[in-house]
Amino acid sequence: MKMVSAVIKHFRLDDVRKALTDIGVQGMTVTEVKGFGRQKGHMEVYRGVEYEVRFLPKVKIDVAVPEEKLDEVLKAIQESARTGEIGDGKIFVYGLEDVIRIRTGERGKEAI
Amino acid sequence: MKMVSAVIKHFRLDDVRKALTDIGVQGMTVTEVKGFGRQKGHMEVYRGVEYEVRFLPKVKIDVAVPEEKLDEVLKAIQESARTGEIGDGKIFVYGLEDVIRIRTGERGKEAI
């Protein structure tokens, strides 16, 4: 099993969720994060003092997937999250050693 | 070493924390997340417009554990987080290659 973790732009979240549910993904976990990267930040001005805010609001989606679904999921995310501009974000893939569904105690693939 | 990452219901947090400290876990990191899964969301109504809010507030607990404690920790979380209803959440287990305690520079197991 793999954990796919994608940092994307906020306003793409809904599309990504749809793309994922369309290919049969049944669960995901979403976290508000701040991203620092090539995308330049913006200036904020408070009483004339300017701050460069380099950490931009992003959203992170974590999806546990069985190996065989990995490519499909990666493709779905990439396509739905893409706007073509800097700051579209990144997808990270980790190995996932186990998954347990708390309610039932199921483990592994069935628990996803 | 393993990283155990459990997405649970908010109001179980305190019980899970207690269950973990009871078995000797000394640290954990908690993140507010939103979960999407089998548990159905709720409707919100603003001036007659209804939105289905499918992302539910959940809380994620990350606990780094030495291999030998893994099963005990999994059991503790599962038991304390369980209500038996859909949406109780999931536990994910990752391999953890290294841990460093920033204050002392200790590495590996001692650093946990």
Next chain:
Amino acid sequence: MKMVSAVIKHFRLDDVRKALTDIGVQGMTVTEVKGFGRQKGHMEVYRGVEYEVRFLPKVKIDVAVPEEKLDEVLKAIQESARTGEIGDGKIFVYGLEDVIRIRTGERGKEAI
């Protein structure tokens, strides 16, 4: 590739970011978390009722790095995040199986 995930004190964030960009790190993702550990929490009092707040606000920095940069990054974080007091936090290192840049579709090292 590795994913370096450091839980640090809030007010060190800016220094850590600087230390990382100084050694050429171009991106990172930051999450607000609450930490539970050896560092003791504080008391809050509301109308005479005291609560011990054991979960302290911390900040988590995730940096994907190519293998060869790992040590340099760990060192940079450790030095810049350190105050020498309990609660300075921890660095966790995971294996990272793949990275994809959403905008371009690049994969692996180049995508970082």
Next chain:
Amino acid sequence: MMTIVRNSWIEGLGKGDRAAMFLFFPVLLVLLSGKAAFAAEASKIDTGDTAWLLVSTALVMVMTPGLAFFYGGMARSKNVLNTIMLSFIILCMMSVQWVLWGYTLAFGPDVGGIIGSLSWLGLKGVGLEPTEGSTIPHQLFMMFQGMFAIITPALITGAFAERIKFSTFLVFTLIWATLVYDPLAHWVWGGGWLGDLGALDFAGGTVVHISSGASALIAALVVGKRKGYPTEPIHPNNLPLTVIGAALLWFGWFGFNAGSALAANASAVNAFVTTNTATGTAAFTWTMVEWLHRGKPTILGAATGAVAGLVAITPAAGFVGPISSIFIGAGAGLFCYYAVVILKPKLGYDDSLDVFGVHGVGGTWGAIATGLFASSSIPGSTDGLFFGNPAQLGKQLIAVAATWVLACVVTFVTLKVLDGIMGLRVKEEEEVEGLDLSQHGETGYYL
């Protein structure tokens, strides 16, 4: 009589909560025929007094939203809207109840010292000319009093916040307003027996604060504790909002107390000064006591102390001097602090936002203190114990006791009956999820 009618209504509606609230709409139809009598000429109106009472009425109105924010900020995030809504919907509902039947019950022609007759139903005969001896239009007096009738049941909501079933709450409020507030206002101010007795209550220590504080205690006991209380930590979600509420309360209370002089005169000024002085003292006292007792002075303490001071000076405002008001304020800070911080945990009931500790205790202290500190050197006042008139203290105690009894008995019976018919609390999972979502389908913040 009215209770029976109401209960049969409720039985019919028990299953369909949504409809339960239309209780008083039919009354409208009855009223359509009898049109209110308005006198075209407005003789003997004093424009200064009228201006002051118009403003005071607006000031008392803003106290109810103020209370909503004071309470709302103390609730947990998942209940912030519901907590605000409890007060806000009362403002809406009671604005109508008062016009339709509340005012005539409270201030209509006296029936046996107990209640007003129904002859002013729907404001019939309540005109725009001043009544005998008054310098403001009768309807203005009605409206000013209406704002008191609004805030009083809103005060109670702090006792059962974070768990009350919304539909039941609406029915309870209507009944409580009609069976506790309206008679009590009549007893004290409407020509009833407590006023006749000579009990002093300048702006509502008994009518408003003891009645709501006592009912709150009963309600907290009958409704039961919030899930998790007192083991789970319950953090206020937004203390700045609570301070906004406290500020609006303090601000509006000038209308409440100084407006109760019903004129822009010396008595109003006296009430204004004592109100501000007692409030400052109580808030400062609470903060200092807390600092000594718990090690830190808190802003929630300062805000709570301020409200305690406002409560305590309410019955006394126009009857005592400024230095006396310092003592009344200090007492409020001490006694209410004791009730909230020491007594409540000991007794173990869950009065969520401390209505009993602040309004019950503060109001009782204020009513007694009025009997102690009242001084005939203030225009319109008589002497209290400390100025040589112990009898006044006795009258105050009677008023206190009568108020406690009426409020407790009716609240208890009403809640028990409603519990049987409609249920008092939301379901446990709704409480866990939060009342904002479960009762209203809304979320407070998307920041």
Next chain:
Amino acid sequence: MMTIVRNSWIEGLGKGDRAAMFLFFPVLLVLLSGKAAFAAEASKIDTGDTAWLLVSTALVMVMTPGLAFFYGGMARSKNVLNTIMLSFIILCMMSVQWVLWGYTLAFGPDVGGIIGSLSWLGLKGVGLEPTEGSTIPHQLFMMFQGMFAIITPALITGAFAERIKFSTFLVFTLIWATLVYDPLAHWVWGGGWLGDLGALDFAGGTVVHISSGASALIAALVVGKRKGYPTEPIHPNNLPLTVIGAALLWFGWFGFNAGSALAANASAVNAFVTTNTATGTAAFTWTMVEWLHRGKPTILGAATGAVAGLVAITPAAGFVGPISSIFIGAGAGLFCYYAVVILKPKLGYDDSLDVFGVHGVGGTWGAIATGLFASSSIPGSTDGLFFGNPAQLGKQLIAVAATWVLACVVTFVTLKVLDGIMGLRVKEEEEVEGLDLSQHGETGYYL
């Protein structure tokens, strides 16, 4: 004439938006020479009436920030500051416009029933003594009216919130205030043809609410939908803030309506009572209808219903009795609910914060209801249809129609012209990023 001058100004400034706002500064130079005339003696001032109007003016002032919070809480987090700013900057800008040329256009010596002459430019000749038949200083009347001129364009901002270009918005507001509000105020209250006709508008149902509500509908259509509307969920960011706004509106509206009696008299009291009663009824009605229709009573519904009630009673406040105000309030709750919840989705325009549904529909209902429920038993009123005078309804309908036409035509033309010259909307990426950052470089919350 003035339009031509203004347009040439704008052309010159089209490229440099920053400078576009200095439009009216040159007027100052003209005014420096002609110094305002002040009468040292203040004869015939009634202190009570003056006190009440001073307060009322302050109360109406606080409605504009109230509106800012009411609207701001409903916007998305990324637009909260911009939404607040739209109202706040109007408060600032119109405070100057009114003194310089707004007041004279609206209330200066009548020119053909259509507009005021320019003879009071810069308040020249607007003194501190009362005018004929008045008991308050002329400048106080000016200032009281000024607060109406401020809030009216602010109401419109709800229609194009979350996407309007800030510079264009400022120019639009100045033009709208000058070409819609000022003439309309003149028609109804300043000696113009609608007042002469005998159309009743106690406190601004046509002048304030229909004018802004109708313009809002046009603005929503011309400016176009927000990106993502109606498919993306748009959650209010801070409903407690919205309730703070609603509370300040309700509070301030006592000055708006009861202050419109221009004295602390029976008429003011009548307006106060009907205002509160209609508002409570409307909010309660909206909540109950929502409960029946959608399954849950919401606090946003209660707050919206309250504003709808305030709007609807505005033209009627001093002309109808309290029981009538219950019907007017109930109608407001029903009709505005229908417009906001059922009509808007059907028609598909994006009036972000429902200015048309609340102010357009509520104002129109109120103006008509005035023609139905007005009763000569209220001091200063005449009879409406239900009291035997159908002609009054006709006059009301003429006033409604005239207001709709003026507001729609001028708004449409102005927006179209400005769209060509300056552009109406922010760029799409600015809209996605949020207007707080893109227009102001600020972020609402760092909690």
Next chain:
Amino acid sequence: MMTIVRNSWIEGLGKGDRAAMFLFFPVLLVLLSGKAAFAAEASKIDTGDTAWLLVSTALVMVMTPGLAFFYGGMARSKNVLNTIMLSFIILCMMSVQWVLWGYTLAFGPDVGGIIGSLSWLGLKGVGLEPTEGSTIPHQLFMMFQGMFAIITPALITGAFAERIKFSTFLVFTLIWATLVYDPLAHWVWGGGWLGDLGALDFAGGTVVHISSGASALIAALVVGKRKGYPTEPIHPNNLPLTVIGAALLWFGWFGFNAGSALAANASAVNAFVTTNTATGTAAFTWTMVEWLHRGKPTILGAATGAVAGLVAITPAAGFVGPISSIFIGAGAGLFCYYAVVILKPKLGYDDSLDVFGVHGVGGTWGAIATGLFASSSIPGSTDGLFFGNPAQLGKQLIAVAATWVLACVVTFVTLKVLDGIMGLRVKEEEEVEGLDLSQHGETGYYL
């Protein structure tokens, strides 16, 4: 005399901060014996004037919480409660100080043009009848003035917010109020030398704004910079809260300025109009200057500009006409913008919330502008430089200079002494953790 007593007190309490605040409680005991004299009959009260002053007093009261929110929203999240608390506790504490000894020092029978005698200690002899030539009860005047005495030290708190030690702050405030505010109020309004000289200060440009602004500058310098300033970004935590504060300030300021006429008369109306006009102009000017200078108009700029305008018009409000108030407002926008945005970074002190830049600079400009724009065509005013009386400008400059000197010297000495005895700042780790937790054990938001 009083200083010596106080210092010895402080030494004794140095170690136990919690107790340090009980400073003035013993005074109560002294006062218990001498009971205040109240006159039963309230002769010559004008109800209209009294109504207006009652309201004005309430309006000025609400400014202090308004200020708390204005400041609180600008602090960082971890300090939001402490920043609010600094103002709120002053409201409580000064409400008592003023009644006990503040009023007699400021307005008691004059001693050598410098200070009031102690004969009105504890309001002894301050009755409910009007004083000679007045139309409002003496205690109402006392209370109105009391609200000024409350907000003035609260203004200073913006200078040392986010780092001041709470206990020391309380002691400082009591001393400052007694040694700076009370004498200064006496000099200008209480029969002292500056009033005799003929210096004009309608509502407190010198007494309130220069005194607090100057003291703020000294305090910022003596207390030192916040950790991290100016390298770490310091984001306002809640700008909507700041706007709520600004709105309450603007609203309350009508009481502050127009109430200072002490009657509902032409002068009050003039002050009302100039206040609103100058404020609108200043806010608009600030926003436009910012737009040109920095590329974006901000809401924090608009709110700050509004406060700058309110400050600047304060001394002039009842002495200048509306067109002059436009110039005063525009000047306030320009000069305060310059001070806050350009001067402060250059000079490098850390005046957290720009008390000096807004109140010091705005107050000084206003006091001078009064000497320029005052016009005898306004009732109760004399001419300034622009109307042919250059002498008035000289008097204004003397008042400005005297105020600066008194405020700076006493503030400097007091802070230095307190630094030695109690320490001025929280510990560094407390500052990093935030003052909400370290000083109060509370957290602002759990959203």
